[in-house]
Amino acid sequence: MSTHGRKAVLHWIGVHALGVAAALFFVLPFVFILLTSLMGDRQALTRDLWPDTWEWDNYATVWNTPGFLTWWRNTLLYAGLGTLLTVVSSVPVAYALAKFRFRLRRLSLLLVIAMMMLPPQVVVIPMYLFWAKQVDLSGTLWPLIVPMAFGDAFSIFLLRQFLLTIPDEYLDAARVDGCGEVRTLLRVVLPMAKPGIAAVALFQFFCAWNDYFGPQIYASDNPAAWTLSYGLESFKGAHHTNWNLTMAATVLVMAPVIVLFFFAQKAFVEGVTLTGVKG
Amino acid sequence: MSPWLIGFAVFFAYPLLSTLYFSFTRYDGFRQPSFNGLDNWSYVFTDYPLFWPAVRNTLWLVAVMVTCRVAFGLGVGLLVTKIKTGVGIFRTLFYLPYLAPPVAATLAFVFLLNPGTGPANTLLDAVGLPTPGWFTDADWSKPALTALALWGVGDLMVIFMAALLDVPKEQYEAAELDGAGARARFRHITLPNISPIIAFAVVTGVIQAMQYYAQPLVAGKVAAGVIGGSGQQFEPGYPDKSTLTLPQLVYNLGFQRFDYGTACVVALVLFALSMAFTALLMRRRGGLIGAGE
Numbered sequence: 001m002s003t004h005g006r007k008a009v010l011h012w013i014g015v016h017a018l019g020v021a022a023a024l025f026f027v028l029p030f031v032f033i034l035l036t037s038l039m040g041d042r043q044a045l046t047r048d049l050w051p052d053t054w055e056w057d058n059y060a061t062v063w064n065t066p067g068f069l070t071w072w073r074n075t076l077l078y079a080g081l082g083t084l085l086t087v088v089s090s091v092p093v094a095y096a097l098a099k100f101r102f103r104l105r106r107l108s109l110l111l112v113i114a115m116m117m118l119p120p121q122v123v124v125i126p127m128y129l130f131w132a133k134q135v136d137l138s139g140t141l142w143p144l145i146v147p148m149a150f151g152d153a154f155s156i157f158l159l160r161q162f163l164l165t166i167p168d169e170y171l172d173a174a175r176v177d178g179c180g181e182v183r184t185l186l187r188v189v190l191p192m193a194k195p196g197i198a199a200v201a202l203f204q205f206f207c208a209w210n211d212y213f214g215p216q217i218y219a220s221d222n223p224a225a226w227t228l229s230y231g232l233e234s235f236k237g238a239h240h241t242n243w244n245l246t247m248a249a250t251v252l253v254m255a256p257v258i259v260l261f262f263f264a265q266k267a268f269v270e271g272v273t274l275t276g277v278k279g
Numbered sequence: 280m281s282p283w284l285i286g287f288a289v290f291f292a293y294p295l296l297s298t299l300y301f302s303f304t305r306y307d308g309f310r311q312p313s314f315n316g317l318d319n320w321s322y323v324f325t326d327y328p329l330f331w332p333a334v335r336n337t338l339w340l341v342a343v344m345v346t347c348r349v350a351f352g353l354g355v356g357l358l359v360t361k362i363k364t365g366v367g368i369f370r371t372l373f374y375l376p377y378l379a380p381p382v383a384a385t386l387a388f389v390f391l392l393n394p395g396t397g398p399a400n401t402l403l404d405a406v407g408l409p410t411p412g413w414f415t416d417a418d419w420s421k422p423a424l425t426a427l428a429l430w431g432v433g434d435l436m437v438i439f440m441a442a443l444l445d446v447p448k449e450q451y452e453a454a455e456l457d458g459a460g461a462r463a464r465f466r467h468i469t470l471p472n473i474s475p476i477i478a479f480a481v482v483t484g485v486i487q488a489m490q491y492y493a494q495p496l497v498a499g500k501v502a503a504g505v506i507g508g509s510g511q512q513f514e515p516g517y518p519d520k521s522t523l524t525l526p527q528l529v530y531n532l533g534f535q536r537f538d539y540g541t542a543c544v545v546a547l548v549l550f551a552l553s554m555a556f557t558a559l560l561m562r563r564r565g566g567l568i569g570a571g572e
Contacts, residue, residue: 026376029388030376047401119549119553120490121526122295150285212496232380233386236501253382258375265371
């Protein structure tokens, strides 16, 4: 073998060894979570890494814990309805910001970016007082869902970045053919923007799925309105020493996200790339 | 635009002005707010025992956690571009933890890193390495949070990977002809080409550090053995204020101590810091606004 060939082989081995080491770091936590979720109560408190007996019943126990199904339903409602409202309200705004020239366009864009960067805690107190005292809806998920109907800054920004990549010629052609703005948006822009919309919808869905602060503020005093993220932490409290059940619950909360990822990998990666690279 | 403008006014401008107003009042949510000048402000900056620890923790997170995440994300991104066999599998495995819901991931890490019987310390012990107390030791709780953040580095891996693949091949070929080694090529070609993405990753990382909430809160509570759920009082930042962040103070002051006026002061500090970093982002990277501006 030539020196060059040997070097290439060593390089291949080195890179892949490093890859396997990194893979262990990323995968082992999942493996230990799964293994612990299948241990008995007492074994989960020991240093054992491998279950003695495989307690598949742990999953049934978690699933049948009072409240668990309610948290699922609430999370789906919050994430599903919230995502729908976000997409419907954000697309037109993003379209206007990407393709129309109007006064204060630059300022509008700066405001969108500023809102995107704003920690939710900055305005939470007046918002909470409004929902709790003015409209008396605290203890429900509505204070989290309703604002989504007014556009979400991050989604607007992401969609705008995507719409910028659609050449103006398509829009001009539609207008020449006599399409109004609304028809141009529906017939020309929307079909071309599908990957961007899919990415935004997924982001928004997971944002709501993962949200902890919102439900903590608005739903914490009413367990019937808890979501998975918020309920999961209290689950650990209710099953104080039962790491096996807690890890089974953790698996049940992680699983839908990971399953959805395998169905929509492209949209995910597209969305992440959009935030950073195509700026 | 107009629905968004209504949203902007109702969910941003009005509450922000209210926050400013409440910060100058004593307000418990029941009696009417009464003006008390700069009392809340001076309390936060001089007497509130949790404020400066939270600021210090934030600076630690910005300096260490953000740096580690960017460096590690770049490393994993580079690694993925070099892997020839099974790259799809590696990429997926590296990306998946990023998708784990934060509360679930945090719970899992408190368990994995639990000092007595956790799998991480069991493995460390097996190879003769020291076994820290992680989330139960004030010196190790932030490194433990950093480990959690590194586990979820998939988003940065993806943007670095995309940026690295965008670097023109000709530049590498030209450098190789000039006899540049791997290290020189990285320094003089790769780094300058991807520096806007590094800047982006740093500043968005800093903004995430400003907003860091669910992970340190849940880690602190679970490690302290606090029963979750409604109305539970507990000293935030377990152990010894080491996991305290500014957003937690807003919650603690406003929703546990019902001192809305003081909570609004902390909210405004958070606002000022976030906007300062946002301004930095816009300046450092004119490209964020994008084409045609």
